[in-house]
Amino acid sequence: MEDFTPISASIGGALIGLSAVLLMAFHGRIAGISGLFSGTVFAAKGDRSWRVFFVLGLVAAPLVYWLAAAEKPAFDLEAGWPLIIAGGLLVGFGTRLGSGCTSGHGVCGLSRLSPRSMVSVVLFMAAGMATVALLKPPIGA
Amino acid sequence: MARNLMALLAGLTFGLGLVISQMVNPAKVIAFLDLFGNWDPSLAFVMGAALIVTAIGYRFVWLRPRPVLAESFQVPGNRKVDAKLATGAVLFGIGWGLVGLCPGPAIAALTIGGVPALGFLAAMAAGMLAFEVFDRRAAKPA
Numbered sequence: 001m002e003d004f005t006p007i008s009a010s011i012g013g014a015l016i017g018l019s020a021v022l023l024m025a026f027h028g029r030i031a032g033i034s035g036l037f038s039g040t041v042f043a044a045k046g047d048r049s050w051r052v053f054f055v056l057g058l059v060a061a062p063l064v065y066w067l068a069a070a071e072k073p074a075f076d077l078e079a080g081w082p083l084i085i086a087g088g089l090l091v092g093f094g095t096r097l098g099s100g101c102t103s104g105h106g107v108c109g110l111s112r113l114s115p116r117s118m119v120s121v122v123l124f125m126a127a128g129m130a131t132v133a134l135l136k137p138p139i140g141a
Numbered sequence: 142m143a144r145n146l147m148a149l150l151a152g153l154t155f156g157l158g159l160v161i162s163q164m165v166n167p168a169k170v171i172a173f174l175d176l177f178g179n180w181d182p183s184l185a186f187v188m189g190a191a192l193i194v195t196a197i198g199y200r201f202v203w204l205r206p207r208p209v210l211a212e213s214f215q216v217p218g219n220r221k222v223d224a225k226l227a228t229g230a231v232l233f234g235i236g237w238g239l240v241g242l243c244p245g246p247a248i249a250a251l252t253i254g255g256v257p258a259l260g261f262l263a264a265m266a267a268g269m270l271a272f273e274v275f276d277r278r279a280a281k282p283a
Contacts (some may be wrong), residue, residue, distance in 0.1 A: 003172065005163065009186035012162020016187065017194025019155035024199055026147045028208030028215050031155065033245040038269045053145040054152035055248060061156020062165065062253045073160045075254045076168035077261075079240045088247070088261040090236025092268020095244055096276075098229020099217070102243040103155075105230075106188060111196035112216070119222045120230040125174075127234025132174040135239070 020108055023054075032104020033058075034095035098124075144210045156249045162187040165249050167241030174238055236268075 020031035027050060029036075040051045062073050079087065095101040098120055100109060105124075109117025156165075163169040164187055172181035207213055237243050240261060242250065247265055250258040 003169075003181055003183075005183045006186045009162045009183040010190040012158040012160070012164065013187035013190030013192075014194050015154050015158030015161065017158075017191040017198065019151045019158060020191070020195045021198030021202060022147065022151040022154065024208070024214065025202045025205075026151075026209045026211070027144065028211040028213055030216065031151070033155075033243075033248065034269075037244055037248060038273075042269075042273055050144050050148040053148040054155075057149040057152025057154075058156040058159075058245065058248050059251050061153050061249055062160050064153065065157060065160045066253070073253050074163065074166045074168075075250060075258070076166060077240065077242075077254065077257050078168065078171070079257075081257075081260065083239045084257055084261050085264045087236040087240035087242070088264025089268040089271070090232050090239070091243060091247070092236075092265035092270075093272050093275075094229045094232030094234070094236060094268070096229070096269050096272035098226050098233055099219075101233060101245070102188075102237075103245055107191045107195050109217075111192050111199060114217070115220050116217075116222055116226055120226060123227055123230035124234035124237065127231045128174045128238035129176045131235050131238025132171055133177050136175065136178055 016103070016107060017111075020103070020111075030104055030108045032100050032108060034092075034101040035099070035104060038096060094124075147210060155245065158187075158191070159246050159249050165246045165253070167246075170237070170241040170243075170246070174241075 023029050023031045036051050036054060040048055040055060043051065066072050077084075100117070100120060102124075105117040105120040110121060159165045162184070164184060169181065170184065172179065173184035175181075203214065242261055244265065247258070247262050251262060
C-alpha cells in the first residue's frame with residue numbers, strides 16, 4: 001500500500017459529485033460521461049451543444065490545474081499500443097452496450113440506488129480487477 | 142447560452158475532480174484495480190465522496206419542480222437487469238483494466254497524456270461508433 005492518498009481522493013471525488021449535482025440542477029441530466037460524450041455526435045440535434053461544452057470543460061481542467069498549481073498532473077501509462085487500442089475499443093463499445101461507465105452507473109446510478117447500476121459496478125470492477133491480476137506477474141515471480 | 146456555460150462549468154468541475162483525485166492517471170487506477178498486488182485503495186475514496194455528495198445533492202435538487210435551465214429531469218427509468226447491461230459492463234471492465242482509463246479520464250487526459258492518450262480516445266470513439274452501427278442493425282426488423 002504505497003502512495004495511499006485518501007484526502008486528495010476525497011476532495012476530488014466531492015468535486016465530481018458537485019459536478020453531477022450541478023448538471024442535474026441546471027440541465028436535469030445524469031453526469032454519465034460515456035453517454036454524454038457519445039451524444040456530442042449521436043444525440044438528437046439541439047441536444048448536442050451543452051454536451052460539447054461539458055467535454056470542453058473536461059479537456060480544459062488539467063490545463064487549468066497545471067496553470068494554477070504550476071505542476072503538470074501526473075500521467076503514467078504503462079500499456080503498449082496493442083493494449084491501448086484494444087482497451088479503447090472495449091471501453092467505448094462496452095460502456096455504450098452497458099448504458100454507462102464509472103460516472104453514470106458508479107456515481108449517479110448508485111446514488112439513486114438503481115439496481116442496474118449496482119450490477120454494472122460490481123461487474124466492471126470485478127472484470128477490471130481480474131484483468132489487472134491476469135496481466136501482472138504475481139508478486140515475487 | 143446559459144445552458145452551455147453551466148455545462149462548461151460542470152465539465153471543468155468534473156475534470157478538476159479527476160485531476161485532484163489522480164483518477165486521470167492510469168497508473169493510479171491500475172494500482173486501485175490491483176487488489177491482489179500492491180493495492181492502493183485511494184480511488185474507493187473518490188467514489189465514496191462523489192457518491193455522498195451526489196446522493197445528498199440529488200435529493201435537494203429533486204425538491205424543485207424542474208431543472209433551472211431545462212423542462213424536466215431526465216432520469217433513466219429502466220430498472221431491469223439484462224444481458225446487454227451485464228455484457229457491456231464486463232467488456233468495459235476488461236478495457237479499463239488493460240489500460241487504466243475510463244471515459245472521463247480518457248477525455249481529460251487529452252491535454253496531458255500525449256499521443257498514447259489521443260490513441261486511446263480515438264479507439265474509444267471507434268468503439269462507440271461500432272456500437273451505434275451494431276445497435277441500429279439490431280433494431281432493424283429482418
